[in-house]
Amino acid sequence: MERCADPASLEGLAWLACYLTTGKHLALYWSFGTVLLLLAITAPTALLFGFGGATAARSRIPPLAWLGKGYIAVVRGVPDIAFFLFFVIALDQGFEYVRHLWLCPDWEQPIRQGNDFLVCQQAKLPLGNAPQWVHEVYGFLVAALTFAIVFGAFAANVLYGAMRAVPHAQVETAEAYGMSPRQTFWRITVPQMWVYALPGLGNLWMVLVKATPLLFLLGVEDIVYWARELGGTKTPQFTDYPHGDWRMWYFLGLLVFYLGLTRVSEIGIARLMGRLTKGQATAGGERQRKAGA
Template sequence: MFEFCADPSTLDTAPWFACYLTNGVHMLFYQSFLTVLLLLAITAPVALAFGFVGAAASRSHILPISWMGKLYTSMVRGVPDIAFFLFFVIALDQALEWVNHQIQCPDWDEPIRQGANFVVCQAAKIPLSSAPQWVHEVYNYFIAVFTFSIVFGAFAANVLFGAMRAVPRAQLETAEAYGMTRRQTFWRILVPQMWIYALPGLSNLWMILIKATPLLFLLGVEDIVYWARELGGSRTSQYAYPHPDWRLWYFLALLVFYLGFTRVSEVVLARITRRLSHGQATAGGEAQGKAAA
């Protein structure tokens, strides 16, 4: 990074740290913060969409659809996150490769499962083993994001299902009295009003999602926890920057990051609550109305 970093062993404390904190592995460490933020940025809207579909399906008057919605929420909510993560990621990956194998290599005569081995033809590998490493990493990452979305979508579905039922019945009856169809009532009356009831539950989920991001580490994605453990471990002079066990400081930095991030989230969520309460028939909304009058 800096020119004076050529021989770190000769440096004083301040320039040594300047070089140490900007070396290649630390750059990867800083990038991993972006990995985590990107996970949140993708997972939150996708999980909300899954939740919305799940909740709408659970409310459906067509029985099979309602069953599917309820099965999704109760099944995913009932399985421990870690067990679901470990199982689903492997199962999804193998399922994709199995399907691809049937398409690409129909003449293959060996069994795919040979004891512990899962062997598909080379052309069916996802991604192909000749693909560069970043493709493998991106693929793993999106499998992880997809899994996060399914898990948090199930919780969101339950929150939204409750919120839909919390919208005062009188509102919906009035809509029907005006001659709105079920669909119109749903989109024009129910959905715009349910968010204020959903928000406490959704904000909880958001906080849990932030704190669940270290699960990425479990799925083999090199996230901030992986790098904190990796960089904090003691290093001999085999490395350019030898140091004793500094894991305490690295994990302290993570703690500060997560605390800061959840604090910012709290402030933003409080603002959204104020905004959504506006004109609602809730205690918060009425208090706002009185203050304005």
Template structure:
């Protein structure tokens, strides 16, 4: 609510600049659109683009961390650790995303609250599960029941990032696992011949060389991650798809100062352009990274660079 109120205040500030917006019914043409596109609802729409970009910016490194951990665990020579890594990769990759996003998030949230409940309220005598209800003491609630709305939103966003990181981490783990094994065996043997330990060989030989094998898979994953962001809406976050749908739906004069027909096609067209531009820019950047990584590598691309030089 506080966020909404601030939005309202910001909205009014903009209103002061566009003071002619006070009576939209009298407007037409460009003035109408200027006012329409600066309503508080539209501001929330523009802000949600930032939410999506922020989610990507945090999720991508987090998923890489999960992926790296998963791949290292899967490669481990200690069987239980290796099973853990392989199990993580197999289970998360096998579960449909939508099931993961609908059920896992609620389970994760409840797991946090249950743990806090055990620690904070040891004297609680009622069952946590009461029929369909999940009841923990007030002090264990996450976020606390009296927390302002932005804390709830931030918490929801954090859970979303974690869920995305776990799901995409499993795919990244699989890619990295394959890439680590793709580093030519001769390289590792040479390292061993120089007296490097297994750990040293991994850090100095395998990891620096694996990226060129991992990048095609990772860039694919990045593209899929960009396209998967509308799943945020399932997690209760008001993302760009939510606002596009909300703003685009037909509006009758009774409930808005700016009545219009079904404009969803235009809003979704804007989303299409956003996603296409974003994926295109990503492609260009990733191509550059790939060219840089191929330099001096014993791969087809590396060989082509050597000949061209």
């Protein structure tokens, strides 16, 4: 901007307006978009993982049921931050290893040499000569996949409970009509389970929102990264806008952002619940009916 050309001469609000529109601050504002993008990608993927996990846990084939139940139990028993740190390395190494087997079949050295993890050049992800943005996008996608795996286990638990909450008489009736287990599952259980799953899934959404700052730990340049970066003490040698340690105020801003986000989600979930309970034969539905009459 024209009037921001000489920041040293500016005062008060004008200075602040110029300060808050520097290039780095725009990067901070974009990173709020990163958080929302993460939520937009992770929520459906985690739901898919959860559905898969819950279905596996219900399976009549024992190894599949063990896999499903093990997935749910292990992820929930351990601090999720440990999983975030674990999966980011593990997934990265896993992808590279598979590509390594595929692309370099005649490689002879072992993959793990002491403290190093070595794959051939072509198997590196992303490739060594890839531009910077590819690295950033890849890092973000690995982080999103990690979130989906961890929250998928929570969702699997909720959906598993919801599937069992569908009144048993419904399933028995379906069987009496001669439906196969597969038909019963897809036509009776799945359409009815959502009402029972919604409170749990809503809860999970709130938790997911509050877990997004952990992106920082996964090496993504997110809002926490920028808040630390921009808030730190700046001396006149390095910037046109010198200031003291303002990190406290930046994090206060983030705190307010998250409070707003959770408040909006709360209202949204309450509305959705109201719509879903409409006409249901539950206490909530009954109360709605009486209030309307």
